[in-house]
Amino acid sequence: MKVTERDAVVEGVSLHDDLTAALNERTLQILDRRRQTAVIRRRGWLIRRMLVLADLIGLSLAFLLAELLAQTRIGVGHVDPIHEYLVFVFTLPAWILITKLHGLYDYDQERTGHDTADDIPHIFHVVTVGVFLLFVTAWATRIASPDPGKLVVFWGLAIVLVAVARVVARGLSRHRITYLQNTIIVGAGKVGQLIAHKFLYHSEYGINLVGFVDDRPRELHSGLEKLPVLGPPERLPAIVRLFDIERVVIAFASSSNEETLKLIRTLQNLNVQVDIVPRLFEVIGSRISVHAVEGVPLLGLLPPRLSPSDRFLKRTMDIFLAAVLLIILLPLLVVVAVAIKLDSPGPAFFRQVRAGIDGKSFRILKLRTMAVGADEQRSALRHLSAGADNGDQGLFKLEADPRVTRLGRYLRRSSIDEVPQLINVLGGTMSLVGPRPLPLDEDLNVTDWGRRRLALKPGITGLWQVLGRSDIPFGEMITLDYLYVTSWSLFNDCKLVARTIPALFRARGAY
Numbered sequence: 001m002k003v004t005e006r007d008a009v010v011e012g013v014s015l016h017d018d019l020t021a022a023l024n025e026r027t028l029q030i031l032d033r034r035r036q037t038a039v040i041r042r043r044g045w046l047i048r049r050m051l052v053l054a055d056l057i058g059l060s061l062a063f064l065l066a067e068l069l070a071q072t073r074i075g076v077g078h079v080d081p082i083h084e085y086l087v088f089v090f091t092l093p094a095w096i097l098i099t100k101l102h103g104l105y106d107y108d109q110e111r112t113g114h115d116t117a118d119d120i121p122h123i124f125h126v127v128t129v130g131v132f133l134l135f136v137t138a139w140a141t142r143i144a145s146p147d148p149g150k151l152v153v154f155w156g157l158a159i160v161l162v163a164v165a166r167v168v169a170r171g172l173s174r175h176r177i178t179y180l181q182n183t184i185i186v187g188a189g190k191v192g193q194l195i196a197h198k199f200l201y202h203s204e205y206g207i208n209l210v211g212f213v214d215d216r217p218r219e220l221h222s223g224l225e226k227l228p229v230l231g232p233p234e235r236l237p238a239i240v241r242l243f244d245i246e247r248v249v250i251a252f253a254s255s256s257n258e259e260t261l262k263l264i265r266t267l268q269n270l271n272v273q274v275d276i277v278p279r280l281f282e283v284i285g286s287r288i289s290v291h292a293v294e295g296v297p298l299l300g301l302l303p304p305r306l307s308p309s310d311r312f313l314k315r316t317m318d319i320f321l322a323a324v325l326l327i328i329l330l331p332l333l334v335v336v337a338v339a340i341k342l343d344s345p346g347p348a349f350f351r352q353v354r355a356g357i358d359g360k361s362f363r364i365l366k367l368r369t370m371a372v373g374a375d376e377q378r379s380a381l382r383h384l385s386a387g388a389d390n391g392d393q394g395l396f397k398l399e400a401d402p403r404v405t406r407l408g409r410y411l412r413r414s415s416i417d418e419v420p421q422l423i424n425v426l427g428g429t430m431s432l433v434g435p436r437p438l439p440l441d442e443d444l445n446v447t448d449w450g451r452r453r454l455a456l457k458p459g460i461t462g463l464w465q466v467l468g469r470s471d472i473p474f475g476e477m478i479t480l481d482y483l484y485v486t487s488w489s490l491f492n493d494c495k496l497v498a499r500t501i502p503a504l505f506r507a508r509g510a511y
Contacts (some may be wrong), residue, residue, distance in 0.1 A: 003446075005347070005401045006185050015234065018144075021269065023199055023211070023228060023243075024226045024227070024228075025211065026208065027182070027208060027210050027211075027243075030177060030180060030208055031182075031243060031244065033177055034177065034244060038242060040312070042109075042178065042181075042246055043108065043109050043173075043178065043179050043180070043181055043206065043246070044106070044108075044109035045178070046173055046176060046179055047105075047108040047109060047169075047170070047173050048105045048106075048109075050170075050172065050173050051104065051105055051108075051166060051169055051170075052105065053169065054162070054166045054168065054169035055095070055099060055162055055165065055166070056092065056096075056323075056450050057165050058158065058161040058162035058163075058164065058165035058166070059092070059130075059158055059161075059162060060158075061096060061161050061165075062154055062157035062158035062160075062161045062162070063085075063088050063154055063158075065157050065161075066150050066151075066153045066154035066157055067081050067084075067150070069150075069153055070147065070149075070153075071137035079235060080121065083138075083143045083144035084138070084146050086144070087134060087137055087138045087141070087144050087146075087416065088114075088134060088141060090137065091130070091133055091137055091153055092132070094133055095126070095130045095133075096496065097131075098126050098129055099122075099126050100475060102122040102125065102255070103122070104122050104123075104126070104128055107119075107425070109172070109273070110273060112181075112199075112205040112206070112207060112247075112281060113202075113205060115168045115170065115204075115499065115502075116166045116170065116498075117494075117495040117498040117499055118165055118495065119163065119166060119492075120163060120495075120498075121491065123159055123162050123163055123166075124159055126162075127158045127159050127162065128155065130158075131151055131154065131155045131158070134146070134151070135151060136368075154264070160276075172229040172321040173501070174204065174206055179206045179209070180206050180208045181206060181207055181208065181246040181247045182208050182210050182243055182244055182246055182247070183199065183207050183208065183210060183245065183247040183248070183249065184210055184211065184212070184213055184230070184236065184238065184239065184243045184245050184247075184248050184249070185205050185209070185211075185212050185213070185248075185249045186212075186213050186214070186233055186248060186249065186250045186253045186260075186263070187212070187213075187214055187250065187251040187252045187253035187254070188212035188213075188214040188217030188218055188220065188229055188235055189214070189217070189218050189251070189252055189253075189254070189293065190218070190252075191251045191252045191277055191281075192212060192214070192249075192251035192252065192253075193218070193220065193221050193224055195249055196209055196212075196224055196227060196466075197221075197223065197224070200223065200224075202467075204502075207247070209227060210230070210239075210243055210245065211227050211228040211230045212228070212229045212230065212301060213229070213231060213232070213233050213235065213236050213239065213253075214229055214232070214233070214253055214254060215231075215232035215233065215253055215254060215255070216254040217229045218340040232301075233253055233255050233259065233260075233263050234263075236238060236248070236263060236266075236267070236294060237266055237267070237270060240267070240270050240272055241270070245437065246272055246273060247272060247274075247275065248267055248272050248273070248274050248275070248277065249275045249276075249277065250264065250276045250277065251277045252262075252273065252277060264276070278299065282479055282483075283482075283483075283486075284301070284483075285300065285301075285483040285484075285486055285487025286483075286487045286489070286492055287301075287302045287486075287487040288300065288301060288302075289302065301414070303485035304452075304455075304485065304487070304488070306456075306488060310330050310488070312351050313490050314430075314431065314493065317432070317490070317493065317494075318425050318426075318431050318432050319356045319425075319426065321432055321497070322422045322425040322426050322432060323426065325422055326419075326422045326423070329419050329422075330418070332416070333367075333419055333420065336348075336367060336411065337349070337367065338418060339407055340367060340368055340407060340408075343405055343406060343407040343408075344371060344405045344406075344407070345372065345484055346368060346371070346372035347368060347372075348367065348368060349365060349366070349367060349368060349420060350366045350368040350369070350370070351363045351364065351365055351366075352364050352366075352375065352439060353439070353440055354438060354439055354440070354443075354456055354458065355437070355438050355439075355443035355458075356429055356430075356437070356454070356457060357454055357455070357456060357457045357458070358436065358454055358455070359443075359451070359454055361440060362424070362429040362430075363429075364421060364424060364429075364430070364437055365420040365421060365423055365424055366417050366420055366421065367411055367416065367417040367418075367419065367420060368405075368408070368417075369404055369407075369408030369409075369411050369412050369417050370401070370403040370404055370405060370408055371403050371405060371406060374403040378441075391485060401440045413502065415504050418460055421460045422460070425460065428457075429457065430457055430458055430459060430460065431456065431457040431459045431460075432459060432460055432461065432497060433459045433460075433461055433462055433493040433496045433497060434456050434457050434458045434459025434460075434462055434484070435453040435454065435456060435458050435459065435462060435464075435478060435481035435484060435485065436459075436462060436464045436465075436481060437458035438458075442474075445474065446478055449482065450478040450481075450482060452482055452486065453478060453481035453484075453485055454484055455484050455485050456485050456488065457483075461496060461497065461500040461503075462480075462481070462484055462496060463480040463481070463483070463484050463496065464477050464480050464481065465496075465500060465503060466496055466499045466500060466503045467480065467503075496497070
């Protein structure tokens with residue numbers, strides 16, 4: 001890549017050619033493609049316009065479908081729609097303004113993991129307020145008298161169609177180079193490399209990791225060798241300008257607090273997003289609250305507790321969704337069960353003892369994906385388990401498991417083998433969302449604070465499923481389960497259910 005003299009000198013600091021040469025090929029290609037445009041666009045510019053367009057399309061389709069239902073007299077009365085169209089179009093700028101006030105056009109630029117599941121409560125509020133505004137405007141101006149039934153239909157359709165349109169808009173945006181954020185991690189220690197692994201694994205975050213900045217970096221772990229260490233932190237402002245950096249993650253650099261604070265204040269003048277990994281991040285979950293004592297911010301951890309009503313709501317959601325899914329998937333279950341019988345000798349279903357709530361054991365039900373007698377071979381194959389060389393003896397997982405049948409490989413990749421667990425959910429031994437259900441020999445490796453993960457029933461899906469499945473190391477999986485239990489909320493369960501489907505399409509293997 002050609003670097004001009006003007007690019008190579010920033011604030012009097014000469015960035016040598018070897019610094020550019022250290023970048024990986026993907027970063028060089030992205031920089032080349034961006035510099036070919038007259039004006040460099042960033043993610044915020046792209047995603048805001050795409051989401052505004054998605055909202056307008058979703059609202060317009062909902063309004064037209066509500067009118068179509070009115071015309072066909074399905075549940076609502078017929079009224080002349082012309083004046084209602086005028087009122088709807090007149091209030092559209094207000095809809096966009098309300099959405100903006102809810103922050104729904106800014107979160108994607110600020111947060112790497114933000115998706116439409118996070119938008120749902122805000123969409124509900126926006127549509128509710130918007131429909132009320134539409135009704136009040138029509139009533140106050142006397143231009144139209146919309147039928148209440150049609151407004152209710154429009155309200156329900158708008159929530160669904162706006163959410164769907166946003167999913168499509170985000171999907172299209174993530175294929176554009178403008179969506180990528182060039183990112184630097186300050187600190188190449190244990191935490192910085194952990195963040196790097198997560199960015200590299202989750203391509204849906206849209207992060208192009210340029211490299212690390214650290215004056216005393218650790219040796220880079222496996223999978224990070226191609227990421228360069230671009231120099232000490234004091235060089236960061238120059239690197240930000242040279243390589244069009246949009247996000248900087250402060251991850252426990254070796255610099256002093258005063259130097260880090262000075263660096264952050266400098267970055268705030270360079271139009272970059274600064275993310276700071278907090279101390280004790282291992283215990284900070286989604287229920288954290290921020291308050292202040294005379295200007296000093298405090299992070300508050302709410303006491304982990306589930307009231308009887310919380311447990312009732314969680315169980316109600318489990319029964320309802322599990323019953324609906326089981327009815328829908330029953331034909332598929334029958335067909336796959338027959339295919340398993342034809343593919344290899346043995347039963348169609350597989351049962352295994354797992355550790356459940358409060359450590360009580362239960363039998364998990366799955367479709368058989370391995371040859372009969374696979375459990376008896378675990379001990380002999382333990383040394384081949386992924387992570388065994390690094391001392392990770394927690395999870396038993398093989399890159400190419402010789403026990404898996406031909407059909408079983410597909411069933412595990414698609415997670416179809418886990419469908420029978422819906423019967424466990426109905427029976428009360430599992431939940432739709434919860435900690436990972438571990439075999440008893442693996443559960444023995446969970447000690448001390450990690451035992452808290454069993455305060456809730458194990459789940460078919462959970463943080464471990466959404467964030468990486470079998471690729472997550474054992475210790476990190478225990479931490480995720482701990483954070484899930486201590487930060488539980490019904491809304492988080494709903495988000496995890498919504499995020500499971502796209503996670504399955506990204507899956508690299510099942511457990």
